[in-house]
Amino acid sequence: MSQREPVGTFCLVLHSHLPWLAHHGRWPVGEEWLYQAWAHAYLPVxxxxxxxxxxxFRDQLTLGVTPVLAAQLDDPHCLRGMHDWLGGWLLRAxxxxxxxxxxxTHEHRAATAALALFESRWxxxxxxxxxxxxxxxALELLGGPATHPFAPLLLxxxxxFALETGLADTTIRLGSRPAGIWAPECGYAPGMEHGYAAAGVRRFLVDGPALHGDTALARPAGGSDVLAFGRDLEVTYRVWSPRSGYPGDRDYRDFHTFDHPSGLKxxxxxxxxxxxEDKQPYDPARAAAAVARDAADFVSVVRERLLNLRERLGRPALTxxxxxxxxxxxxxxEGPAWLEAVLRALPEAGVxxxxxxxxxxxxxxxxPVELPPSSWGSGKDWRVWAGDQVxxxxxxxEQVQKTLLGSVAPGLARDPVRDALAQEALLALSSDWAFMVSKDSAxxxxxxxxxxHAGRVEELAGLLTDGSRTEAARxxxxxxxxPFGHVDARAL
Incomplete structure (x- = not known):
């Protein structure tokens, strides 16, 4: 690694998130989503x-794993299912x-390597x-709310409660409480930073437009000492944007074209x-050349961006x-291969x-900065989660939250029925459902x-009101x- 003076600092932040699947079947939804992402992203990354x-190499990236996904990646049922899925991948090859x-041949090698990795480490x-x-x-781990809700719309x-449940679950799994979070959907409403501070969160992510594109430095938000880091769209969109990015290059594997008898691409x-039907066969050698080309381009973009920022600010900057x-x-x-090439090349380029x-x-x-209401969704506002379609x-x-708060009871003893009600409420409040509807995706x-999930909340609330605890347990x-994690309704 280079010893020359850095031209600036680069932070890569990745967020691992899938909806809670709860053993709800296979393709095109359910556990198939989980196993595909596990095999092709989580294992290789x-x-x-x-x-x-x-x-x-140290401090390579900042990684968030939504607690609801972490629970699935630790779950014995999902671990067995994943092992079976990897074996099925090999048989399909x-x-x-x-x-x-x-x-x-290519798929045989990839599936064999994934099986060996899973069996030895996972x-x-x-x-x-x-x-x-x-x-x-090697990395910094972020926390976050339990089920990836769009937090600005929550009471x-x-x-x-959602944030504390998520942070507590991460602390139990990983041994330390995260001081940073990936704000789900980069969603923000003025004042949320004070809730973060109360929970011990010191830094969170917003999208670049929330900072009017001035993402070169972290900023204390809203009169607090909690730092908002802004996603630099000029750099981020080089990789992937709503309209373009490296993965769309002609030589990379096409995600949407299947050989239907085998399910391979x-x-x-x-x-x-x-x-x-007119696409050309996948060629790993051509794809490897594209990886080398695009990694070199990205390193050049990052270096040039940091040099320009340093000249403008008169001090080293951040992207x-x-x-x-x-x-x-x-x-x-090819994303993991590209990622490795970039992480190796950036220090040699003085970053x-x-x-x-x-x-x-x-x-x-x-x-310090006063942030506006924002997200990283369409329009950089809240329309994806609060628009006419949803x-x-x-x-x-709103009804789920009202019922949840109305079902809270004081006392020192854990109540498994109220814990289950709280779990179902958190699942109903996931941002994924509105996102899928707004984007017409499943x-x-x-x-x-x-x-x-909302129906279960109302059902349990009614049974608690009636004193029918035996029926509620049934x-x-x-x-x-x-249970997807460590949900304790007493935290409300």
Missing amino acids: LDVVERLAAEG HGAAPRLPDLA RHGASPVLRRLADAG PEVRA PARVTGRSVAP VAAFDTELFGHWWH RVTTLRGAADAGLVGG ADFVGLN ADYARSRAYA RIASWPAR
């Missing part, structure tokens, strides 16, 4: 971090060999893997307007690129790579899940979802 850590020999879940990497200083009491992008982890490997097959914590400790902090969800969520599934036992 953390393998990159682990291998670089063995070479002495073998089955495709007579028709697609080159693709089958059989006890994600928490031991994450804890080992955090303890080694203050429910918002605080045999084609490269070829061209944006090319029909699936933060933030993405969903699932982009790297799941949506973009300091560190975490959000490292940037704060290095004093990359500017003056007006019924807004009303539903919208029927999203509505069914949101209304099912109903809870009949539901497919086991």
